[in-house]
Amino acid sequence: MSNDLLRDISQFGLVQQLGVPRIPVLRRHEPGAPLLDGPALVGAVGAGRFAEPVRALLKAAGIADAGDEGKLAAVVLDASAVRTIDELAEVQQFLTPTMRRLQPCGRVLLIAPEPDDTDPEAAAVAHAFDGLIRSIGKELRAGATANLLVTAPHTDPAALDPSVRFFLSGRSAYVDGQVVHVTQPVGEPVDPAPVDDPALVDKPLAGRIAAVTGAARGIGAAVAETLARDGATVVAIDVPAAGEALAKVANRIGGTALQLDITAPDAPQRLVTHLKERYGRVDVVVHNAGITRDKLLANMDADRWNAVLAVNLRAQLAINAALGDVLSSTGRIVCVASTSGIAGNRGQTNYAASKAGVIGMVRALAPQLAERGVTINAVAPGFIETEMTAKMPLGTREAGRRINSLRQGGLPVDVAETIGWLARAENGGVTGQTVRVCGQSLLGA
Numbered sequence: 001m002s003n004d005l006l007r008d009i010s011q012f013g014l015v016q017q018l019g020v021p022r023i024p025v026l027r028r029h030e031p032g033a034p035l036l037d038g039p040a041l042v043g044a045v046g047a048g049r050f051a052e053p054v055r056a057l058l059k060a061a062g063i064a065d066a067g068d069e070g071k072l073a074a075v076v077l078d079a080s081a082v083r084t085i086d087e088l089a090e091v092q093q094f095l096t097p098t099m100r101r102l103q104p105c106g107r108v109l110l111i112a113p114e115p116d117d118t119d120p121e122a123a124a125v126a127h128a129f130d131g132l133i134r135s136i137g138k139e140l141r142a143g144a145t146a147n148l149l150v151t152a153p154h155t156d157p158a159a160l161d162p163s164v165r166f167f168l169s170g171r172s173a174y175v176d177g178q179v180v181h182v183t184q185p186v187g188e189p190v191d192p193a194p195v196d197d198p199a200l201v202d203k204p205l206a207g208r209i210a211a212v213t214g215a216a217r218g219i220g221a222a223v224a225e226t227l228a229r230d231g232a233t234v235v236a237i238d239v240p241a242a243g244e245a246l247a248k249v250a251n252r253i254g255g256t257a258l259q260l261d262i263t264a265p266d267a268p269q270r271l272v273t274h275l276k277e278r279y280g281r282v283d284v285v286v287h288n289a290g291i292t293r294d295k296l297l298a299n300m301d302a303d304r305w306n307a308v309l310a311v312n313l314r315a316q317l318a319i320n321a322a323l324g325d326v327l328s329s330t331g332r333i334v335c336v337a338s339t340s341g342i343a344g345n346r347g348q349t350n351y352a353a354s355k356a357g358v359i360g361m362v363r364a365l366a367p368q369l370a371e372r373g374v375t376i377n378a379v380a381p382g383f384i385e386t387e388m389t390a391k392m393p394l395g396t397r398e399a400g401r402r403i404n405s406l407r408q409g410g411l412p413v414d415v416a417e418t419i420g421w422l423a424r425a426e427n428g429g430v431t432g433q434t435v436r437v438c439g440q441s442l443l444g445a
Contacts, residue, residue, distance in 0.1 A: 023408045024143035027105035029170035029417060030072045031229065035195070036168055036400045038073030038103055039066035045090045048078035050064040050111050053157040054164055061195040064154070072098060074107040074168050079129070080151050083122040093130075104142035107168050108133075113159070114152045126150075130179055137315045137440045138405050142392065144405075145176040145440075152183055158431035161186050161192045166421040174414035176405050177440035187329055187373020192426040204424050206231030209279045211271070213262055213315075214289030216242035218386045219336070221249045222412030222432030223286055226255035226420050232284065235275065237262070249355030260291055262315040268322035276326050283328045284423040285359075287316045287335040297349045304441035311353035319359060320376075330425040334413070335362055339438050341381045353381070359434045377422045377430035382438025404439035 044051035073100045115126035126356035136146040193200035214220035215236035234255035238246045274280045290312045293304035342357025363376045383400035401409040
């Protein structure tokens with residue numbers, strides 16, 4: 001009997017015994033799948049600039065415009081011009097009738113303004129959207145999600161295109177209750193693939209060179225596979241001890257394997273030399289490698305602390321500093337943080353500190369790298385079904401699966417899909433962000 005089947009049986013048994021709701025089956029991306037599996041309702045409150053471009057995108061993708069009745073695969077509301085409490089009430093009046101119409105695995109996507117700190121009411125209303133979207137996410141059922149795009153007054157509607165596609169699609173299945181700020185793209189704008197061309201839509205990373213650390217197994221292997229599926233040439237990187245597993249991943253995706261201990265003093269230069277000699281450049285760098293050495297702080301020794309900080313944070317800083325001109329002008333750096341770095345976790349002071357450090361690094365580097373047309377972002381996974389979580393005690397494992405709005409653990413591919421979105425050349429308007437891939441965990445922000 002497979003581990004997945006045993007897991008399903010155990011989950012079903014607990015569902016029956018505890019009387020909790022059934023676990024929804026999430027709509028995940030499959031190559032060739034449509035952007036949505038039903039009609040969408042697009043609306044606006046005030047003089048927003050984004051509703052019409054979103055309508056045009058959906059029309060080009062073959063998505064029907066929903067009327068006043070029937071089920072909805074998605075609700076998109078452009079509230080980017082909302083500045084008063086009275087206008088916020090119009091947002092509620094638009095959204096309330098749509099909630100019961102949303103079909104399983106539906107999408108709610110709001111577009112809101114950046115807070116204007118010179119106007120107290122406008123600032124209050126802009127911040128109100130944070131609480132609104134997180135609450136919607138917790139009210140939705142059957143695998144539906146709600147997310148928020150925050151836009152500045154100067155943001156070109158085209159800059160939202162990659163994010164709108166991601167949050168409406170099956171690629172964002174386990175991303176819920178998130179707030180993503182979209183600005184004018186760094187560097188030269190890159191046009192996204194035409195949404196009516198399935199071949200190009202399914203290969204958004206075609207021609208891009210990607211380096212992925214910790215790629216031999218788990219989330220790292222899923223990232224390598226997903227980036228390759230989307231058209232990238234992948235350099236899979238891991239420690240020599242994982243060489244056999246690493247080679248299998250590289251062979252499976254048609255990429256190359258590089259055995260490298262990223263904590264070694266010469267590791268950054270060895271990586272840069274390899275990329276330059278083999279490919280001439282790198283377009284995407286994914287810092288996925290990470291370790292845990294759990295212990296209560298009262299029992300923490302220096303070796304455990306230093307080992308975790310060396311792999312999870314120090315190595316990322318060193319590699320980023322060494323990339324230099326080998327990183328292309330549409331370079332995308334994506335770092336794997338953790339919800340432990342946001343909410344903390346008992347027995348993980350070293351791990352949580354390292355992952356919170358990753359978030360701080362991303363914020364600090366974003367404006368520096370923007371001058372070169374490069375973005376840097378982080379993803380923060382929550383409870384993801386991996387070999388490591390499969391070894392947890394049953395009670396702990398089930399609790400981890402249940403404490404989020406989607407009532408289940410995520411899959412490695414959910415993290416990989418989010419990284420793939422951030423890795424796109426046309427996604428230059430999202431930088432300095434940390435996006436949780438946690439099904440809107442009840443722990444943390």
